[in-house]
Amino acid sequence: METTPQILEVKEVTMRFGGIVALDGLNLSLRAGELRCILGPNGCGKTTLFNVLTGALRPTSGTVSFQGAMISGKSPAAIARLGISRKFQVPGIYPELSVIENIALPLAAANRHPGVWSLLRQRPDRARIAELMGFAGLSQKGHVTAAELSHGEKQKLEVMMLLATDADLLLLDEPTAGMSKGETSAIAALIRKLTSELGKTVLVIEHDMNFVRELDCPVTVMARGTVIADGSYDEVRHDPRVIECYLGRAA
Amino acid sequence: MTRRLPLFLTIGIWVLLLLAPLALDDWRISQLAQFLTYGLFALSLAFIWGQAGILCFGQAIFFGIGAYLMALITLGKLPLLGESQWTGIILGAVGGGVGAFGLALFMLGGRGLSGAHLAIVTLCAAVVAEVAAQRWDFIGGFNGLLGVPPLVAPYTRDDMFLSSNETYFLVLAIVMAVYLLLLLISRSSFGTLLAAIRSNENRTRYFGFDVTVAKLFAFSLAGMISGLAGALFTAQFGFVSPPLVGFGLSTEVLIWVAVGGREVLLAAFVGAIFVRWVENLLSDKLGQYWLLAMGLMFIFVVILAPRGLFGRILNLSKSR
Amino acid sequence: MELVLTIGLDALSFVLTLLLVTLGLVIVYGMMNVINMAHGELFLLGAYTLVAAQSAGLPFWAGVLLAMLVVGLAGLLIEELVIRHVYGRPIDTILATWGLSIAIKQLIIIVFGPAAISLTNPLPGSVSVLGIDYPAYRLVIMAVSAFLAATVYLVLFRTSIGLQIRSVIANRGMAGSLGVNTRLMDRGTFAVGAALAGIAGAVMAPIMSVDPQMGVGFLIPAFLAVLVGGLNSLLGAVIGAGIIGGASTTLSSGMAQATAQICVFVIAIVVIRLFPNGLSKGFR
Structure with a gap:
């Protein structure tokens, strides 16, 4: 059986700002046509990851490759032309x-x-x-x-x-920010269509747990600049490391 | 009817301009031809400012380059280039474009200057350009160059000058051609790109567009049109001097465009003609108070009428 | 050697006056994100207030004081009538204040006429400085400028109101939510920035030929100083004024004034190109 190719490969990416380590040896890979959610507390590096992926930032070390070609270090316009598009929080x-x-x-x-x-x-x-x-x-x-x-x-x-x-690759940064419950469901349906009908690869950053549940897709949890858990929403919910990370928050 | 008003007005204005020689005498037609030249200058600024969102305090630099080149050529001071007026006009436009390209390359290269910084740098450039022109004896120094010949009819054998009407139609033809060109550009995808750059430049990069190249192109094109206007100006007025490259004229054209309406090309064009016409009427009576009135009018328009006086009624696009 | 000293002193005096004008611009920009294109005309207003005061028979120092008050008041009026309405729109602020500069300049031409006016030097004669004879009045200018600049820095860095001002410059929203009355600060700093320019104008007037174009003549170097030094930085004002003022004077001594102007401009834009946020912010 032929495995679907990895459309995005993030290898050991570290992003330092002076003394602050925003991303710490992060590894992530996406198959073509996949829908994935990224969760994590504020400050865990999700938006920094998107900034690196879109060329807003050049990683301190590590590589990012898209469809086989190295993109870390390229300008935002060049990366966009290769087929990566980003939706901003605002x-x-x-x-x-x-x-x-x-x-x-x-x-x-x-x-x-x-x-x-x-x-x-x-x-x-x-x-x-x-x-x-x-x-x-x-x-x-x-x-x-x-x-x-x-x-x-x-x-x-x-x-x-x-x-x-x-x-080919859509990066959505908190697409439901500020939305009502009805609007949230509509957006979830729209996003699911992007992968199922249109064959896009979609990576979503989210906070809203209900929305993540509705999307029903694999989840990657980040904390302190690195990945701490990977799997389906239910698996990840019960992962002790994730619980520890979110201690004090309702799951 | 009101939805189609801008279209009717636009067509109406051009028709009126075409028919003007029937109603106006020689002297007034010459004046109108001069106003058309100012309008052309205003079009160039409206394009770069209203469409691309780049505020330039030194647009007269390129107008002046065109004017000086036209004068130098037709007065025979650049023998290698001949004395033909057409060379003068074409090189005037090219010179304006090259000057704009150079300045833009400098300002937009690297990380590029922000809007406010860019505006200030263009202001300083205009001041310096005027000072430089005053010191350069070859181009006439402080007094500039006089005795620039009027436009010559290419279809007579005796090098007869164009009559007032002929000059008028020539200028009108050029102005209409430029207007249509700019209109076509604004309707193309490139025009959409400029509007996007004006609205949110950074976001536009993330869609894959090379924003710097787009701005360079727009700025150079505006410079070319300014240069063209300058060349036509010199041929009509018969002289060129340092104030034509300085911040005084740069500010005047800003006022024309702001008052007329920067976002709509024809509004800026009409704004230039309107302000100039009112100035002609009132400056004798008002004298020094005219410039004061202009300054106050400018403040008023900026604060209360950012669309300008004619922006809404001449806006051909269906939105806004 | 004498020549070097003279040029050095001239440079110092220009730099200090330029610093006063630049400080006003930087503080207003830092506080309110407003680039005041009429700042040069405030300098002009100061000079002409002195002219008016002298023709009314007032002594020199009364004239300078009057200039400070008049221009400070003008600053308050401008802030209330114009700036407040274009708040938050930087490009519109540039345009509105530009219109204002045209209006103020024209008002001055209407009242005083377009010709240059010469004022009498209140302190003629020279003083022996470091072995050379240097005009006494210029030393006074330097002293006044240095004193005012130092006062501004002391107020900003050593008083609690200065702390409030700096907090607003650093983070307006935060300062507001901490209880700083930003509106009052706006009015106050704009007035003070204007007053500084006014004093600079009055103090410089006796050694320059006072004409309506003076404003632009000081505005351009002030802008270049701000861009070179860094738009939001008080230290940048010093660096910028130092470079632009120093280069200007030194070059003017060796070549025609106009050529010197062009060279200073070229130097400035090369620096700005290499350091788009100004020298105080470092290389990018």
């Missing part, structure tokens, strides 16, 4: 622009070679934009300024923007 949308323009922008980068000359000759792909707006239930709001959307709509818009980039 919605990374363009508040002054309309919904259509918001989606049109990452769409223009979907061909992976968004140079000035090719962008000048391109017009936004109206059909694809309409399709994506449909996915997110925003079809009636094309010309609305993004700042006027509700919080949940903004989050969905940003997920659509990530889809527009046609990236």
Whole structure:
């Protein structure tokens, strides 16, 4: 039986800021098409990990490779062009622009070679934009300024923007932050569709335990810059190291 | 009807401009042609500021480069390049573009300067450019160059000057061409990229775009258009001097664009013509008070009407 | 050797005055994230207040004091009428204060006329310093500037109100939630920053030819000093003023003033390019 290839390999990555060790010899690998959650208390290094993966930070030591190629040390734009897209905790949308323009922008980068000359000759792909707006239930709001959307709509818009980039690996940083329970379920369903129907590989950072349970996917738990447990949600919940780490918090 | 108002107004304005020679006498048409040149200058700043979000306090540097090149060439001071006005106009534009490219390369290279720092550096550059122009004798020093010949008709054999109407139509044709070009660019994916850079530059990098190259391109294009405007200016006014590269003119064009409406190209264009026209009307009566009024008007617009006077009614895009 | 000493003293006097102007800019930026493009015109206002005071027959030092009060008050007005409305919008603040600088300059031209005015030197004659004859008044300028700069630093680093000010510069939100009255601080520091520029203008006026373009003449070096030294740093103000002021004076002694200006600009932008956050923040 052929094993699915590892799309992402993080090997012994350490990230130091002066005296602070944010990531400590972290190892992580993802198979193509996998959906994985990363859990951990505040300050355990989850966001730093995302920063390293997207090129915002260059790891002090260790390597990151994506689809076989080394990406640690590359610029954010170069890494994005290779097919990694990130959703930020605070919605990374363009508040002054309309919904259509918001989606049109990452769409223009979907061909992976968004140079000035090719962008000048391109017009936004109206059909694809309409399709994506449909996915997110925003079809009636094309010309609305993004700042006027509700919080949940903004989050969905940003997920659509990530889809527009046609990236293979999507990094979602606390996608349910600020959402109501109903919105949370909707986002969970959307994220599950990303892997099951669209074949994307998705890595999610989360805090909301109910949401993690709904996603029903493998979980990696981090603490103090390194991985302390790996497995399904139920396995990890009963892991003594994880309990110790979360001592004082309701599981 | 109100939803289509901007489109009607836009078309209406161009039609009016095309028909203007029927209603205006020679002197007024010349004046309008000069206003069109200012409008062209305003278009260049509106593009870089309103579309790309880069505030430049020294846009006149590139206008002045174009003006000086045009003067130097048509006065025969650069024999290697000949004396043709078309060379002057083209090289004026190219010179403006090269100057802008150089300055942008410097400011945006490495980690790049932030918006506020960049604005200050362009201000200092404009002051220094004027000082440098005053000291450079070859280009006329403090007094600049006078006696620049007006535009010549290429289709007569006696090198006859273009009439007022012909000059007007030539300038109008250039202005319309540039306007359409900028409009097309703003409708393309590159235009979307510039809007994204203006809105949230850092986020845009994470989508895979080379933001620095995009800004370089936009800045250079704006510089080219400024240079083109400068070349046309010199041919119409017949002179060039150091204040044309300095911060005084740079500030004036900022005011025109802010008052007109920086986010909408035609609004900025109309803003330039409007402010200039009002200045002509009132400066005799107001004298020194005119500049004071301008300063106060500028503050007013910045605080209370950031879209400018004409931004909303001329906005062709369906959102906002 | 005499020449070196003279240039050195000239440089010191320019640096100290530039420091006063720069300090005002840095403090206001640090406190309120406001880049005040009208700062040069506050310097100008100070000079012209002295002109007005002298033509009204007031003694020199009364004129300087008046300049401090008038410009400080102007600062309060500006903060209340303009700055407050564009708070949080840095680019709009630059634009609004730029409009203000145009308006103030034009107001001065209307009231005093565009021509340059010469003031009488309140302390003519020279004094023997380190073996050379140096104009006495320039030494006074240096003393006043040094005294004021030192006072500012002492207040900021040795008093409790200075601590409050520095806490707001360091972290506005935090300071506010700890009970610091940030609004009052804003008004106060803007007024003080303005007053500093006003005093600098008044004190410099007798040795410069006072004309409406003076403001920009000091604003540009002050901006370069701030960018070179570091926008948010008091130490940076000293470093920046030192470099820009020193380079300016030294180069001006050897070449035409205009060429010196260009060279200083080139030096400044090279430094800014290598150290985008200023020298006080280190290499990037």
